[in-house]
Amino acid sequence: MRRLLSEIRIAGFGGQGVILAASVIGKAVAIFEGGYSTMTQSFGPEARGGSSSAQVILSSDPILYPYVTSPDILVVMSQEAYTRFTPQLKPGGILIMENELVQPGQVAAPEGVHVFGVPATRLAEELGRKVVLNIVMVGFFGAVTNLVDPDALRKAVEDSVPPAMQKLNLAAFDKGFQYGAELIHRMTEPETELVPAQEGDE
Amino acid sequence: MSECLVDIPADAINPVEPYLRSERIPHIWCPGCGIGTTVNCFARALDESKLDLNKVAIVSGIGCTGRVAGYAALDSFHTTHGRAIPFATGLKLANPELQVVVYSGDGDLFAIGGNHFIHAARRNMDLKVICVNNLTYAMTGGQTGPATPDHVISTTSPYGVFEPAFNLVQLAEAAGAAYVARWTTFHVKQLARSMEEVMKKRGFCFIEIISPCPTLYQRRNKMGDGLDTMKFYKQVSKIRNGAPTSECGLTKSGEIVVGKFVDRDRPGYFEMLNAQMTETLGDRYVIPEASSCGDC
Amino acid sequence: MHADPRGVLTGVHFLDGDHACCEGTLAAGARFAAGYPITPSTEVVERFAWRIPTVGGVFIQMEDELAASITMQGAVWGGAKAFTVTSGPGFSLMMEHIGYAAVTETPCVFVNVQRGGPSTGLPTLPAQADMMQAKWGSHGDYGIIALCPNSPQECFDLTITGFNLAEEFRVPVMLMLDECVGHMTEKVVIPEPDQIEITPRRYTKKTPEEFRLFEPREDKVPDMVKAGDGYHFHVTGLTHDERGYPSMTVDTQDKMVNRLQDKLKPFTNGRAIFEAADLEDAEVVVVSYGITSRVAQRAIEMARAKGIKVGKFRLITAWPFPEQHIRDIAAKVKALVVPELNLGQMVREVERSAGGAAKVIGVPHAGGTVHNPEVILKAIEEAVR
Numbered sequence: 001m002r003r004l005l006s007e008i009r010i011a012g013f014g015g016q017g018v019i020l021a022a023s024v025i026g027k028a029v030a031i032f033e034g035g036y037s038t039m040t041q042s043f044g045p046e047a048r049g050g051s052s053s054a055q056v057i058l059s060s061d062p063i064l065y066p067y068v069t070s071p072d073i074l075v076v077m078s079q080e081a082y083t084r085f086t087p088q089l090k091p092g093g094i095l096i097m098e099n100e101l102v103q104p105g106q107v108a109a110p111e112g113v114h115v116f117g118v119p120a121t122r123l124a125e126e127l128g129r130k131v132v133l134n135i136v137m138v139g140f141f142g143a144v145t146n147l148v149d150p151d152a153l154r155k156a157v158e159d160s161v162p163p164a165m166q167k168l169n170l171a172a173f174d175k176g177f178q179y180g181a182e183l184i185h186r187m188t189e190p191e192t193e194l195v196p197a198q199e200g201d202e
Numbered sequence: 203m204s205e206c207l208v209d210i211p212a213d214a215i216n217p218v219e220p221y222l223r224s225e226r227i228p229h230i231w232c233p234g235c236g237i238g239t240t241v242n243c244f245a246r247a248l249d250e251s252k253l254d255l256n257k258v259a260i261v262s263g264i265g266c267t268g269r270v271a272g273y274a275a276l277d278s279f280h281t282t283h284g285r286a287i288p289f290a291t292g293l294k295l296a297n298p299e300l301q302v303v304v305y306s307g308d309g310d311l312f313a314i315g316g317n318h319f320i321h322a323a324r325r326n327m328d329l330k331v332i333c334v335n336n337l338t339y340a341m342t343g344g345q346t347g348p349a350t351p352d353h354v355i356s357t358t359s360p361y362g363v364f365e366p367a368f369n370l371v372q373l374a375e376a377a378g379a380a381y382v383a384r385w386t387t388f389h390v391k392q393l394a395r396s397m398e399e400v401m402k403k404r405g406f407c408f409i410e411i412i413s414p415c416p417t418l419y420q421r422r423n424k425m426g427d428g429l430d431t432m433k434f435y436k437q438v439s440k441i442r443n444g445a446p447t448s449e450c451g452l453t454k455s456g457e458i459v460v461g462k463f464v465d466r467d468r469p470g471y472f473e474m475l476n477a478q479m480t481e482t483l484g485d486r487y488v489i490p491e492a493s494s495c496g497d498c
Numbered sequence: 499m500h501a502d503p504r505g506v507l508t509g510v511h512f513l514d515g516d517h518a519c520c521e522g523t524l525a526a527g528a529r530f531a532a533g534y535p536i537t538p539s540t541e542v543v544e545r546f547a548w549r550i551p552t553v554g555g556v557f558i559q560m561e562d563e564l565a566a567s568i569t570m571q572g573a574v575w576g577g578a579k580a581f582t583v584t585s586g587p588g589f590s591l592m593m594e595h596i597g598y599a600a601v602t603e604t605p606c607v608f609v610n611v612q613r614g615g616p617s618t619g620l621p622t623l624p625a626q627a628d629m630m631q632a633k634w635g636s637h638g639d640y641g642i643i644a645l646c647p648n649s650p651q652e653c654f655d656l657t658i659t660g661f662n663l664a665e666e667f668r669v670p671v672m673l674m675l676d677e678c679v680g681h682m683t684e685k686v687v688i689p690e691p692d693q694i695e696i697t698p699r700r701y702t703k704k705t706p707e708e709f710r711l712f713e714p715r716e717d718k719v720p721d722m723v724k725a726g727d728g729y730h731f732h733v734t735g736l737t738h739d740e741r742g743y744p745s746m747t748v749d750t751q752d753k754m755v756n757r758l759q760d761k762l763k764p765f766t767n768g769r770a771i772f773e774a775a776d777l778e779d780a781e782v783v784v785v786s787y788g789i790t791s792r793v794a795q796r797a798i799e800m801a802r803a804k805g806i807k808v809g810k811f812r813l814i815t816a817w818p819f820p821e822q823h824i825r826d827i828a829a830k831v832k833a834l835v836v837p838e839l840n841l842g843q844m845v846r847e848v849e850r851s852a853g854g855a856a857k858v859i860g861v862p863h864a865g866g867t868v869h870n871p872e873v874i875l876k877a878i879e880e881a882v883r
Contacts, residue, residue, distance in 0.1 A: 030684065037684065
């Protein structure tokens with residue numbers, strides 16, 4: 001499939017696996033879809049424990065300019081990341097957030113931005129390991145954006161973690177993906193409102 | 203007319219000659235300098251040790267002793283100031299079958315190169331470090347060095363040295379050397395034996411040789427010429443094998459404790475490397491061999 | 499000669515420039531690295547330390563960069579292909595041993611992942627401000643080769659090229675990455691070992707009696723030997739004659755220093771590596787390298803969209819500087835625009851080579867991030883005005 005250039009920013013705090021999440025998405029396209037992707041990350045003193053952000057550009061053609069200034073898609077896993085990066089989203093872009101870590105509404109999103117939320121921390125905890133919240137986010141991202149072939153994403157997850165962690169991470173991916181797919185399904189029902197799912201919805 | 207006491211045949215050669223690049227003689231060292239004496243001992247040690255000379259490499263830094271590499275008929279490297287040990291480290295690691303000797307001076311090995319010395323000793327890198335300690339920077343005209351004793355006059359300490367000096371043998375032991383000895387250029391037999399001994403010893407070995415620099419050190423400190431210095435060494439030296447190195451510090455005119463102070467078994471760098479990798483990687487570990495990246 | 503399969507991680511990977519560079523060293527046949535940790539270059543040796551025990555070779559973390567840069571050279575004379583890796587402050591410490599490698603004609607590779615300077619500067623942020631240092635940093639006259647990759651794929655490819663050139667010309671080769679390229683992750687295709695050309699070390703075929711360590715072949719480059727093969731050779735950083743013996747004469751100095759530069763002449767123009775596009779009708783050409791070439795590309799596209807005839811010339815070999823190419827371009831265009839992440843380094847070379855035939859407009863940037871493409875665009879617009 002031919003894709004237009006898409007720019008993605010993933011942000012949160014250090015230790016959440018922000019870089020790995022971005023790497024999985026980049027790898028899915030570059031290796032398992034045969035397309036191109038460029039991942040850059042913000043290094044800096046803040047990369048040690050503070051805030052963390054990574055950018056991925058996806059394209060069918062080789063990518064020349066490697067930086068993201070105004071992303072099409074923003075994935076946030078912390079309040080700070082939400083506040084800092086939401087205003088930079090492209091109008092009509094997609095904002096994906098971790099429901100329990102981000103309280104929306106404090107900054108104005110550009111016009112026409114679609115907002116999707118997922119309780120990734122809770123879903124990860126249900127699997128017994130909070131650390132896989134980043135991969136839950138990747139699964140959710142896959143379902144709601146439909147930008148990357150889910151099989152490619154799954155393979156990239158498998159390829160990006162040590163063998164002993166593959167099962168857990170794939171389960172996390174599936175859980176996030178399923179949550180996203182159900183959300184999209186509900187949203188396409190006429191009576192469903194365009195709001196993030198709340199606790200105890202299901 | 204002088205009388206020859208021994209009949210020297212016309213075709214006689216000096217027994218150390220095969221170990222030297224005779225085409226490069228005369229050397230640059232001054233009359234009375236001790237470096238040549240140490241080289242003589244080194245040649246004898248090579249002779250006695252029966253090592254395959256194709257597998258012995260010598261690495262020097264900069265300074266008067268740094269020139270030793272250039273006179274030895276071996277694969278020889280005259281490197282940069284202070285860096286003989288790290289160069290030798292690379293040489294040894296890339297070609298473990300080489301016996302690598304580092305031959306340099308006190309300033310080179312312990313001031314500018316001091317950090318490398320302690321780290322190579324810590325790693326127990328399989329290097330034989332021979333330090334000619336003339337207690338001064340001679341090549342540059344007699345400045346204070348890290349081993350220059352108290353009260354000595356040098357061009358950069360015209361009113362006398364007041365900084366404490368390193369006790370090199372204590373430093374070597376503390377840093378982890380497997381073998382530590384000290385001799386003066388008066389002790390040629392013992393020195394040659396020590397040199398021969400380290401050729402067979404595994405790990406980081408260190409020999410300090412107290413040596414005169416009549417031109418710059420002895421003259422400036424009114425300590426006479428080369429011969430006077432030999433007499434001085436004979437008079438003040440005390441052989442104390444196994445002496446605690448902490449008691450072996452040097453003063454300007456006091457006792458010089460000489461002998462073999464340390465001879466211990468510590469696993470060498472390659473042993474530790476191979477053991478750790480084998481433990482962690484098992485069969486997947488590929489033991490590094492002598493490299494060959496050419497087409498021959 | 500083809501690459502030794504043991505070091506080649508054939509396949510499609512998603513790697514950052516530092517990691518790709520490391521794979522390049524392994525594919526090129528490097529079996530020895532000496533390093534010292536320094537941001538943003540450490541990932542190169544971290545990966546090497548992880549990979550090398552199962553390939554067969556040695557990584558040693560030295561006590562400082564002075565040590566690392568000379569330990570590497572000891573390993574070369576022991577027979578290994580070897581390299582070291584660093585960034586700004588460490589590169590400054592290595593200067594002496596760039597000179598030693600140059601004068602002893604030790605084939606080796608210095609990887610410098612450039613960060614903002616001077617001094618400790620910006621450890622985690624990019625610059626391209628070591629370009630002059632790479633060429634002139636050690637005292638005295640000598641020649642080196644410096645290559646500037648602009649992607650992880652090139653970090654892999656040019657590392658192999660760098661090792662090959664080091665062997666061919668017996669010079670230290672600098673791989674001048676920058677923090678952006680080093681930390682950018684992209685697809686990296688590593689070919690089959692038999693698709694990778696490796697330049698083997700050219701060991702002498704002469705006997706120890708015939709052999710002279712620095713006697714040049716016709717191409718002005720001498721054959722190599724290694725310790726342990728019975729040649730009993732002498733290597734020194736002093737000015738030396740063809741036997742390798744110190745010789746403090748004006749004649750020896752003249753002969754030796756000139757050859758150290760002259761041996762690179764065939765490479766300077768004829769074999770310079772570069773990427774050029776749209777030069778035919780160009781009124782203005784953007785000359786750039788490393789990460790800046792990718793930023794400049796966006797400015798070029800913006801300018802072309804406005805109807806400006808702009809071409810590009812990307813320096814891949816920065817040193818020796820491809821002066822003839824620049825001279826030829828300058829003769830045909832109005833102006834050359836040179837953006838770089840420093841306050842004006844390679845722009846001087848462009849200016850010198852253009853020799854007044856075209857206007858040369860530098861677009862300096864103090865580093866810490868890349869240029870805003872609009873700034874480069876503005877310079878292009880100015881250039882055609």
